[in-house]
Every structure is written in structure tokens, then in C-alpha cells.
Amino acid sequence: MSKVKAARPNFVSTTNACKLCTPLGASLAFRGVEGAIPFLHGSQGCATYMRRYIISHFREPVDIASSALGEKNAIYGGGPNLKKGILNVMKKYEPQLIGVATTCLTETIGDDVPMYFNEFYKEFGDLDLPELVRVSTPSYNGTHTDGWHGAVRSLVEQLCLEKAAPTGRVNILPNMVSCEDVRHLRDICDHFGIGATILPDISETLDGPALEDYVKIPEGGTPIRDIKAMSGAEATIEFGRCLPARTGGSSLEERFGVPNHRLGLPMGLRESDRFFEALEDISGTPLPRRYELERGRLVDAYVDGHKYVFGKRAVVYGEEDLVVGLCAFLSEIGVDVVLAGTGSRGKGLEEAVARVTDGVARVAPEVREGVDFHDIAAEAGELAPDLLVGHSKGYRYAKEWGVPLVRVGFPIHDRFGGQRIRTVGYGGAQALFDRVVNAVIGKKQSDSSIGYGYI
Amino acid sequence: MSTISSTLLEERKDQIHRTGEGAIDIACNRESLAGAVSQRACVFCGSRVVLYPIADALHLVHGPIGCAVYTWDIRGSLSSGPELHRLSFSTDLQETDVIFGGEKKLEAALDELIDRHSPKAAFVYSTCIVGLIGDDLEAVCRKMAEKKGIPVLPVMSEGFKGNKRAGYLAACNAMFRLVGTGDTTDISPVSINIFGDFNLAGEIWIIREYFERMGVQVVANVTGDGRVADIGRCHSAALNLVQCSGATQDLAKMLEEKYGTPFKRVSYLGIEDMAESLYKVADFFKDRDPGIVERTQTLVRDELSRLMPELARYRRDLEGKKVAMYVGGSFKAFSLVKAFRHLGMKVVMVGSQTGTSEDYAELAEITDPGTVIIDDANPLELSHFIKEKDVDVFVGGVKERPIAFKLGVGFCDHNHERKEALEGFSGMLNFAREIHSSVMSPVWRFVPRRAGRAEAVRKEAVNE
Numbered sequence: 001m002s003k004v005k006a007a008r009p010n011f012v013s014t015t016n017a018c019k020l021c022t023p024l025g026a027s028l029a030f031r032g033v034e035g036a037i038p039f040l041h042g043s044q045g046c047a048t049y050m051r052r053y054i055i056s057h058f059r060e061p062v063d064i065a066s067s068a069l070g071e072k073n074a075i076y077g078g079g080p081n082l083k084k085g086i087l088n089v090m091k092k093y094e095p096q097l098i099g100v101a102t103t104c105l106t107e108t109i110g111d112d113v114p115m116y117f118n119e120f121y122k123e124f125g126d127l128d129l130p131e132l133v134r135v136s137t138p139s140y141n142g143t144h145t146d147g148w149h150g151a152v153r154s155l156v157e158q159l160c161l162e163k164a165a166p167t168g169r170v171n172i173l174p175n176m177v178s179c180e181d182v183r184h185l186r187d188i189c190d191h192f193g194i195g196a197t198i199l200p201d202i203s204e205t206l207d208g209p210a211l212e213d214y215v216k217i218p219e220g221g222t223p224i225r226d227i228k229a230m231s232g233a234e235a236t237i238e239f240g241r242c243l244p245a246r247t248g249g250s251s252l253e254e255r256f257g258v259p260n261h262r263l264g265l266p267m268g269l270r271e272s273d274r275f276f277e278a279l280e281d282i283s284g285t286p287l288p289r290r291y292e293l294e295r296g297r298l299v300d301a302y303v304d305g306h307k308y309v310f311g312k313r314a315v316v317y318g319e320e321d322l323v324v325g326l327c328a329f330l331s332e333i334g335v336d337v338v339l340a341g342t343g344s345r346g347k348g349l350e351e352a353v354a355r356v357t358d359g360v361a362r363v364a365p366e367v368r369e370g371v372d373f374h375d376i377a378a379e380a381g382e383l384a385p386d387l388l389v390g391h392s393k394g395y396r397y398a399k400e401w402g403v404p405l406v407r408v409g410f411p412i413h414d415r416f417g418g419q420r421i422r423t424v425g426y427g428g429a430q431a432l433f434d435r436v437v438n439a440v441i442g443k444k445q446s447d448s449s450i451g452y453g454y455i
Numbered sequence: 456m457s458t459i460s461s462t463l464l465e466e467r468k469d470q471i472h473r474t475g476e477g478a479i480d481i482a483c484n485r486e487s488l489a490g491a492v493s494q495r496a497c498v499f500c501g502s503r504v505v506l507y508p509i510a511d512a513l514h515l516v517h518g519p520i521g522c523a524v525y526t527w528d529i530r531g532s533l534s535s536g537p538e539l540h541r542l543s544f545s546t547d548l549q550e551t552d553v554i555f556g557g558e559k560k561l562e563a564a565l566d567e568l569i570d571r572h573s574p575k576a577a578f579v580y581s582t583c584i585v586g587l588i589g590d591d592l593e594a595v596c597r598k599m600a601e602k603k604g605i606p607v608l609p610v611m612s613e614g615f616k617g618n619k620r621a622g623y624l625a626a627c628n629a630m631f632r633l634v635g636t637g638d639t640t641d642i643s644p645v646s647i648n649i650f651g652d653f654n655l656a657g658e659i660w661i662i663r664e665y666f667e668r669m670g671v672q673v674v675a676n677v678t679g680d681g682r683v684a685d686i687g688r689c690h691s692a693a694l695n696l697v698q699c700s701g702a703t704q705d706l707a708k709m710l711e712e713k714y715g716t717p718f719k720r721v722s723y724l725g726i727e728d729m730a731e732s733l734y735k736v737a738d739f740f741k742d743r744d745p746g747i748v749e750r751t752q753t754l755v756r757d758e759l760s761r762l763m764p765e766l767a768r769y770r771r772d773l774e775g776k777k778v779a780m781y782v783g784g785s786f787k788a789f790s791l792v793k794a795f796r797h798l799g800m801k802v803v804m805v806g807s808q809t810g811t812s813e814d815y816a817e818l819a820e821i822t823d824p825g826t827v828i829i830d831d832a833n834p835l836e837l838s839h840f841i842k843e844k845d846v847d848v849f850v851g852g853v854k855e856r857p858i859a860f861k862l863g864v865g866f867c868d869h870n871h872e873r874k875e876a877l878e879g880f881s882g883m884l885n886f887a888r889e890i891h892s893s894v895m896s897p898v899w900r901f902v903p904r905r906a907g908r909a910e911a912v913r914k915e916a917v918n919e
Contacts, residue, residue, distance in 0.1 A: 012546070012560055012563035012564045012566075012567055013515070013544060013545070013546060013547075013563075013564035013567050013568050014520065014523070014543075014544065014545045014546070014547040015542055015543065015544055015568075016527065016542055016543050017520050017523065017524050017527075017543065017545060017547065019520060019524075020520070020521060020524055020525075021519055021520050021521030021524070023521070024521065039490070042583070042615075043497050043583055043614040043615035044487050044493055044495055044496065044497055044614075044618070045495075045496045045497025045498070045499060045500050045614045046497075046521070046614070047492075048493070048494065048495060048496040048497070048500070048854070049496060049497075049500070049521070049522075049525035049526075050521075050525065051854055052525070052529075052852075052853050052854050053524075053525050055853055055854055055856070055857055056853055059856075059857060059860070060857050060861075061834060061857040061858055061861055062857070063492045063834050064492070065490045065491075065492050066487075066489070066490075066492070066493070067489045067490070068486060068487040068488065068489045068490075068491070068493065069615050070486050070615055070616075070617070071615055071616050071617070073615070074583075074586070074587065074615050081489040082489070084489045084490065085489030085490030086490060087490065088464055088488060088489060088490030088491055089490040089492075091464060092462070092464060092490075092491075092492075092835055093835075103583075104518075104519050104548075104553075104583060104584040105583040105584065105587065105614070105615060108553060108584055108587045108588065109587060138519075138550070138553075139519040139520065139521050139584075140519040140548045140549050140550050140552070140553050140584065141549070141550050143520075208861075210861070210863065210901075210902050210903055211861065211903055212903040212904050212907060213842070213862070213904070214834070214835075214838035214841075214842075214858060214861050214862050215861075216835060343520075393527070396528075396541075
């Protein structure tokens with residue numbers, strides 16, 4: 001089984017981190033709600049830096065408001081600026097929802113956001129107020145995935161307050177997948193004939209069409225009324241084997257008895273099978289023919305391509321659940337994952353990787369939590385990878401080691417189309433498989449002095 | 456089209472001016488308005504921008520992980536040697552550090568990283584959280600400097616203590632501690648320091664080559680392609696050249712005060728400003744080196760004779776096109792306004808994150824009547840004026856790019872992240888080429904805004 005090595009005892013500094021901070025994850029999740037604008041309660045720089053970072057991946061306008069705290073606010077508290085900021089955002093953006101995430105600054109000065117919200121409702125109750133949702137995201141605690149899951153849970157817990165009439169729908173909490181993945185999930189549910197509330201839904205809000213005008217808040221996103229009705233769904237499917245105990249899905253189950261199916265990200269054949277089986281159960285509809293065919297084609301491709309990739313050694317890194325999904329996929333095509341690393345800690349990555357690779361992996365992947373790229377690189381010689389699979393921050397290492405990088409996850413800053421990378425379902429596995437095989441072939445060609453054009 | 460009243464918050468009205476409409480009295484250098492989605496960053500960002508390119512120093516961000524990650528290798532600053540600046544170091548503060556203090560962790564991190572990388576100096580950046588928990592950076596740095604035998608310099612850049620300009624000052628304060636520590640024996644009386652150039656895409660190498668052709672010794676690049684030792688001896692150069700936004704102007708002032716080194720503001724962007732900057736230097740040294748003026752004239756003539764015919768080709772297509780720009784420091788905007796004139800283009804909106812009232816007054820002087828001048832703008836205001844002025848190309852940074860693109864307007868990246876050299880005479884040609892490809896691409900025919908208008912024009916023509 002997989003092994004987890006303890007982090008080096010003298011570990012004190014981080015070099016080229018393999019994670020991002022919590023408010024960034026929350027901002028991304030809030031962007032997937034209809035009519036919503038993310039709002040960071042902190043100093044101006046956080047919002048600006050995160051906007052820049054997110055824009056470079058999605059190539060979309062990403063407006064994140066800030067309470068723009070200065071020195072005085074840090075001493076006397078950020079309440080007045082938070083309220084003023086909310087009013088200004090209301091005036092200019094006319095949002096349906098403002099998602100307020102805290103930062104290390106406001107968490108440390110002890111700003112009480114729920115209390116500020118109450119004061120705000122009292123002071124401005126006569127106005128047509130948007131929904132206000134808050135999440136606590138001190139950036140010295142956890143990673144961006146904690147911010148993401150925290151925001152999703154906050155949305156569910158603060159908006160879905162009553163048991164709704166049965167909707168016959170399914171809730172899908174998709175985890176940090178791409179815009180294309182969300183579109184694909186929606187199509188799958190459509191083809192099963194089951195209505196889906198996907199929360200968050202970044203498929204349009206972070207990958208919108210060219211329009212006549214600059215829209216203040218892009219169309220799309222999970223409608224607020226749908227979030228409020230999530231308690232009336234048939235079931236919830238939440239993706240992630242490394243999720244915290246309390247999530248949006250667990251909250252709906254506890255409070256309203258909505259059955260929660262916690263599945264791995266549907267990456268690769270076996271994890272996708274589990275997702276499709278769950279949909280069959282929930283909808284009572286057998287697997288639609290198109291997915292039967294898609295699955296068949298995927299297996300066919302696995303067979304056609306197996307020799308190119310068998311025994312190749314991969315280093316995989318990124319968000320914990322993405323890493324699990326990639327391990328599931330890579331191990332079933334015969335690629336040995338020699339290292340599976342994530343920047344987060346205590347998420348049960350080791351057990352999750354062991355479960356999804358059980359029965360197919362020839363070697364148990366080395367699993368590392370809390371690593372940075374320096375740690376990963378320190379073992380490169382011993383690991384002798386043939387390829388890297390993860391976001392684009394691994395590029396300099398791939399370059400140094402002369403191996404291909406198959407880009408997946410967030411952020412993709414050095415390639416075009418990160419928001420359209422498909423990984424979920426049989427279709428996602430197919431796309432990934434083609435890219436992995438072609439990366440290996442491409443490397444073989446470029447290393448060859450002959451350069452065969454017929455492979 | 457949305458009206459400006461719905462776009463503009465009352466409190467921001469005095470930060471916008473239109474050239475020709477009364478005397479300019481623009482409010483600036485104030486804190487960003489809460490909820491206004493300012494394009495600005497923070498004090499830490501200002502310091503990081505300035506110090507980042509010093510390539511043989513260790514840059515350690517003392518704070519939670521985000522501050523270090525979001526500034527990891529985002530700039531195009533090239534180094535001719537070491538590349539330590541391109542790595543992202545952080546103490547990655549955790550909750551326990553926030554409770555019990557992060558000094559021990561900082562010390563251990565410096566210990567580990569200095570041993571691992573043997574840098575010539577270490578810059579330790581303070582972040583919001585450090586300002587709150589009160590870690591004594593000064594003391595830790597002093598201790599580690601003694602232990603390791605290299606300068607370890609605190610950069611007091613707590614994010615919330617002002618805006619980017621305050622970060623520039625913090626960076627200059629840190630660098631000033633290095634000045635005066637190096638050997639100055641081989642420094643010529645005809646020598647300069649290049650301040651405020653970040654060597655994006657190797658730009659400083661273009662500029663250095665001009666000075667070398669003029670016979671001027673360049674002592675230190677501060678900070679593009681910068682080295683700790685050069686900064687240590689830069690006080691013996693005869694003249695400091697401070698480029699653009701004035702990020703390093705504070706350092707120049709400190710050198711003037713302590714060492715009596717005069718400084719001149721220059722710009723390497725565009726034809727006039729590039730030439731004028733070289734002539735300023737020639738003029739300064741003409742008593743010490745009488746041949747320098749002629750050499751400089753020859754240099755400029757040679758460069759222009761190569762450049763102008765090529766520019767003319769681009770100008771044919773670009774004549775009359777309209778430009779909006781939003782830049783970090785407004786000094787750069789002066790050069791861009793002039794550079795666009797050479798392309799026959801009209802600047803109709805110009806804004807900056809950190810301009811001063813003097814900067815804006817100068818902009819009002821050099822821009823045409825009706826030009827919108829704006830301080831500390833945000834996406835809604837920018838999109839409003841892009842539409843109102845019907846611009847063909849927008850110049851800005853990464854955060855501005857999608858605003859232009861969503862409106863179906865061309866965009867030119869002109870900030871610290873660009874990977875294309877735009878300075879000097881050869882840079883002007885790159886700039887023209889980029890503007891040309893931004894404006895002339897056929898894709899604008901397909902964006903809804905333009906497509907709709909083209910259809911209207913067609914209908915009118917056939918009288919439908």
C-alpha cells in the first residue's frame with residue numbers, strides 16, 4: 001500500500017508552494033452563484049492579487065470587491081469599511097448575492113462578520129438587500145480548497161434554511177473542476193433526464209461568451225432559488241474523497257435528510273463508473289446509450305494506447321482530490337504514479353489514493369502532504385519521472401528534467417484554454433488519455449535522432 | 456449604454472477629469488474606496504515590484520502562503536546571471552505562528568534558505584499579518600545578518616499600511632542600507648546608475664548598450680538584472696537616472712542627500728523620450744567628455760534611420776485610431792501619449808493607479824481636449840470610458856485585459872508582467888508591431904459590438 005513519509009523535521013520554509021490561500025478558493029466558489037460577487041474583507045491587495053491570478057487562468061473579467069482596509073481599520077476594526085463596501089457594491093453591481101470571505105488580516109484583528117451583518121441588516125433593512133453569505137477564510141489556515149469547500153458549505157447553510165417541496169432533482173457539488181467539466185456534468189444529468197443543481201456552477205461565469213457590452217456580473221451561475229431548494233432534492237452527489245467531515249452535502253443530509261453520496265472525482269474509468277451508477281440509482285434511468293458508447297470507446301482507446309504508456313513514471317501534484325482522481329486514472333492505464341503530492345495536510349490523501357489505485361496499481365504511489373515544489377524536486381533523481389501531471393506551476397521542473405508536463409487543474413498560466421480542459425466522466429478520461437499518450441509520443445519523437453513520423 | 460451616473464460612485468467623482476474642461480484639480484493618493492473593486496494592489500506589492508529583480512538576493516516573504524504565491528515569477532524581469540529572484544520563498548505562517556509569533560520560524564527559514572542558496576543578501580518582506588502579530592523583523596534580521604555574514608534586510612511592507620507607493624518607499628529604505636558598502640575604486644567619472652528599470656524581456660540590456668556606445672559606465676542596475684554588490688557601490692556613480700513611475704525615486708533622493716549624487720528623471724519608452732534621456736546624459740557629461748554629445752547624436756541618428764521607415768509602414772494602418780490606457784505609475788503614460796502620436800493615434804483616456812497631482816496636471820497639458828484623466832479606476836469605470844470614447848486599443852495590465860476583450864477592443868499589455876521588450880528604439884518597433892497586431896486583427900469583425908455596428912453601416916449604405 002502507499003506510504004506517507006513524514007515531512008522533513010527541519011521543514012520551516014516554503015519554496016514554490018503547491019497550494020494557494022483560502023480566500024482565493026472562496027472567491028472562485030462564490031463566482032459560481034448567479035448574480036453573485038465575491039467580496040474580500042481585508043486589505044486591497046488580496047483582492048487585486050487574486051483577481052490577477054484568476055484572470056490569468058480563465059481570461060475573463062473577475063471582479064472581486066474589497067473592504068480595502070487601511071491602518072486605522074486594522075486598529076479600530078473593519079466593520080465600517082465592510083458595510084460601506086457592501087453598500088458601494090450594491091450601488092454599482094446590483095448583485096443578488098455578496099459572498100464575503102475574510103482574510104488573515106480581519107481574522108487576526110478579530111472582526112466579527114456575523115455581527116456586522118446583523119448591524120447591516122438593522123441599519124439598512126429598508127433597502128432592497130442582496131443575500132449576504134459569509135465564510136471564514138484565514139489564509140494561515142489550510143489551502144484554497146478549504147476556502148472553496150467552506151464557501152460551498154456556507155452557501156448551503158446560510159441560504160437553504162427550510163425543507164423545500166420535493167424537486168426530483170439531484171444536487172451536485174462538483175469540487176474544483178473546470179468550466180468545461182461543469183458543462184459536461186450538466187449534459188450528463190440532462191441525458192439522464194434528471195434536473196441538477198450544480199453548486200457552484202462556474203461554466204458561464206468564468207467562461208462566458210463574447211457579448212455586446214461589459215456586463216457587471218456575468219450571466220450563469222447556480223440560481224439562488226435553486227440553492228434554497230436543495231433541501232428538496234432526491235439526493236446530493238459531492239465529489240471528493242478528501243473532503244472535510246462537514247460539507248454542503250453532509251449539511252443537507254443532516255438537516256433535511258437528503259441522502260449524500262460522497263464519491264471521488266469521476267476521473268478515469270472506475271471512478272466515472274461509480275458516478276454513473278449513482279446517477280442510475282438516483283434517477284432510476286439506465287445508463288444512456290451515448291455513455292455506454294463513450295465508455296466503450298474509452299476502453300477501446302485504453303487498449304489501443306496501452307503500450308505507449310505502460311510503466312511510465314508520473315509525478316502528480318495539485319489539489320488533493322484532483323490528485324486522487326489523477327492517481328485513479330493513471331494507475332488504470334498502467335502509468336506508475338511515483339509521487340502524489342499536495343500542498344494541503346490532514347486530508348486523508350494517503351487512504352484515498354490507496355483506495356482508488358487498489359487492484360490496478362503495480363506500485364503504490366508515494367503520497368506526500370504539505371509539500372512544495374522544492375520537496376518534490378529534491379527527489380526527482382530518485383523518482384526519475386517520465387512525465388508530470390498537474391497545473392502549470394510545475395513547468396520549470398518539467399523543463400529542468402526534460403519531461404513533458406500534462407497540464408490539468410488550476411492554475412494554467414502558461415497555456416491557453418485551462419478553463420476548457422475536460423477531465424470528468426468517460427469523455428474526460430478520453431481527453432486526458434489522448435493527451436497523456438500524445439505527450440509520451442511527442443517526447444519520444446523529440447528525443448529521437450530519426451524522428452519517425454509514423455508511430 | 457449605461458449612464459455614467461450609474462457607473463460612478465459619488466465619492467469618486469473628483470478623481471476624474473476631462474482635459475480642457477476647467478482647471479485640473481484631481482484627487483489622488485487617497486485610500487481606495489471600499490467596495491469599488493479598485494485595480495490597485497498593496498504596500499507589499501509595491502515593495503515586491505521594486506526589489507523582485509535583484510537576482511542574487513533571497514526574497515523571503517514572511518506571511519501566509521498567498522502573498523508569496525501570487526508574486527511567484529510573475530514578472531518578465533530577466534537576469535544575465537543568477538536567477539534566485541524567480542523562486543518563491545515564504546514562511547507560510549500557520550495559525551500557531553499567528554498565536555505564538557512567527558519570529559522563530561522566520562529565523563529558521565532564513566537559516567535554512569541562506570545555507571541552501573548562498574545569496575549575496577536577503578530581503579525579508581513583512582505582510583499584513585506580521586504587522587498585526589508584531590514580529591520584530593528588525594531584530595531577527597540583525598541577528599541573522601551577524602550569523603550568516605550577509606546583509607539581511609527587513610522590508611516593512613505590511614499590506615494595509617498605505618498603497619503601492621508606500622511599498623516603493625519601503626523597498627528604497629531597504630536598499631539604501633546596502634548603499635555605501637562596496638568597493639568603488641574602478642568607477643569612472645563618466646558613470647551612471649540605472650534606477651527604476653526592471654529589465655522586462657531584457658530591456659535594460661538595450662538601454663545599457665546605448666550608454667556603452669556613448670562611453671558612459673553603468674555602475675548599477677537598480678533593480679532590473681540587479682546585483683547586491685552593484686547596489687553596494689552605486690553611491691560613487693556620477694549621476695542617477697530614474698525612470699518612469701518613480702518607484703526608485705526615493706532611493707535617488709536618499710543618495711542625493713547623503714552622497715550628493717544628482718539624479719534625472721528619464722524614460723526609455725517612445726522615440727522622443729528615449730532620445731531626450733540620452734541627450735540629458737550627454738549634456739550632463741559634456742564637460743568631462745566633450746565627444747559624448749556627438750557620439751550620442753550619431754547613435755540616435757543611426758537608430759532612427761533604421762526605425763522610422765518601419766514605423767511608417769505601421770502608421771499607415773493605425774492613423775486616427777483611438778487609444779485608452781490605464782497604467783500603474785502615470786509617468787509611463789507621458790511617454791506612451793507621445794509614442795502613440797508617432798503612430799498617428801489619439802489618446803482619449805489615460806489613467807493610473809498611483810499618479811500624483813503633478814503627474815495629472817502634466818497629463819492634462821499633453822493630452823487633447825476631451826481626454827479623460829482618471830485616478831484609481833475600476834472595471835466599471837474603465838469599461839464605461841472605453842465605450843464612451845469608442846477606443847480601438849486599450850493599454851494596461853493583466854487585470855485590464857479581459858475588460859477590453861469583453862468589449863471587443865484590442866489590448867496591449869504594458870505592465871511588469873509583459874514578456875516583450877518595449878523600451879529603446881528597437882522596443883518602439885516592437886511596440887508598434889504589437890499595437891498593429893492588436894488593432895488590425897480580423898477578429899474584431901466578429902465581436903458582437905463591432906459586428907452589430909458593421910451591420911448597421913452596411914444597412915445604411917444600401918439604404919435598407
